[in-house]
């Protein structure tokens with residue numbers, strides 16, 4: 001059996017593998033991180049590791065929390081929190097390059113579901129100064145269209161009744177902060193790194209809304225003392241598979257059961273408002289600190305995530321397994337390219353055209369990276385939580401100015417068409433979405449309504465029913481222009497398929 005990657009085997013790694021050069025036995029925890037998935041381990045954890053290495057300030061160790069699954073804890077505990085980040089791309093000669101770094105900033109991993117109280121205790125630990133989050137869009141218990149807390153969410157209802165055993169992200173944060181306040185400890189920064197518009201502002205309003213139901217004085221304390229910087233993170237990090245694990249283990253010479261794989265590109269922009277200090281994340285050109293992250297967020301959600309989701313739905317319908325396969329399909333690429341240039345870029349005011357042009361080109365090159373096997377379903381999942389900030393905001397802006405929304409609406413139609421659960425070759429797949437059951441009902445309601453209408457009205461009827469789904473579309477469903485465009489595209493997708501639809505809309 002191969003030796004495991006851990007404190008003991010660290011000194012024996014090959015010379016071409018970077019590793020922490022500081023004394024890990026002197027690390028102390030300063031950050032509690034909720035949602036220790038690949039995304040976090042490929043950006044914040046790495047930049048924290050590099051910042052500690054460069055500054056010598058070892059007080060920013062990360063205490064990672066997985067909300068439900070024990071897999072990360074079980075894999076990282078025997079590794080003393082160590083894991084490898086592999087950055088992959090195709091080099092100038094077209095051959096895959098892979099650069100490895102073993103990351104040392106994660107001290108320990110806990111599973112909230114097993115022992116929620118231990119997580120609350122950690123938030124209320126005197127040394128904790130930042131509580132950060134990557135819990136994905138669906139981890140906030142909010143309504144996607146409005147950003148408001150969903151009071152009917154079963155986890156939120158549970159947490160209002162069970163202050164000592166919370167299971168929602170918001171419940172865990174509020175009860176953890178309550179404990180801090182009770183103990184007279186200083187405030188902390190709560191930093192969301194998820195792909196949501198105004199992620200910090202939204203987190204703040206969700207936390208305050210829940211806190212208000214718990215204790216008014218606590219709400220005022222959080223409001224006055226804790227900070228919630230908005231942030232934007234951009235790095236493509238597909239889920240790790242067995243092939244990655246084997247390849248990386250082969251290069252390390254010791255077994256890493258839980259590495260992460262990502263692209264070399266990284267852009268992390270954060271508002272510099274930290275209640276109790278922060279690591280020097282700007283080290284080595286890492287993060288950029290700004291006063292207002294909104295323009296960066298808007299740019300990224302619209303010009304990166306919107307097109308990414310579009311490639312995912314159109315590609316999934318064609319039966320493409322990876323995102324790069326979709327990007328390498330000329331008709332899809334031309335369509336998305338036109339959507340970015342003609343419908344998304346004009347909504348991004350204040351950024352020079354040349355900057356947007358460069359940004360678009362770079363994004364298309366990044367996702368064409370075949371060295372990064374990004375499975376289509378990973379991007380396609382949770383569409384109900386992603387579409388509002390990725391595509392629908394842009395559509396709203398364009399409707400307000402009377403501009404064309406044809407291409408953006410085809411992307412939305414592709415999502416709805418994808419929800420039927422079958423691709424153009426007849427291949428079936430499961431819809432992964434927290435609202436999957438409601439969406440399935442919506443789809444059949446739309447079918448029934450379409451069948452009950454006269455043939456000339458059925459496409460319109462279907463689109464009206466689908467667009468009336470408020471949790472995703474909000475008031476947009478009432479726009480005649482949007483419903484009409486949706487009806488046309490859904491009909492084309494049904495009758496003639498993806499290739500015809502994208503060619504007609506490019």
Ligand code: CS2
Nearest residue numbers: 233234235236305308378379
């Ligand atoms: C992707 C993102 O999974 C998805 O929905 O669009 O994770 C994307 O890879 C990152 O946001 C890129 O920064």
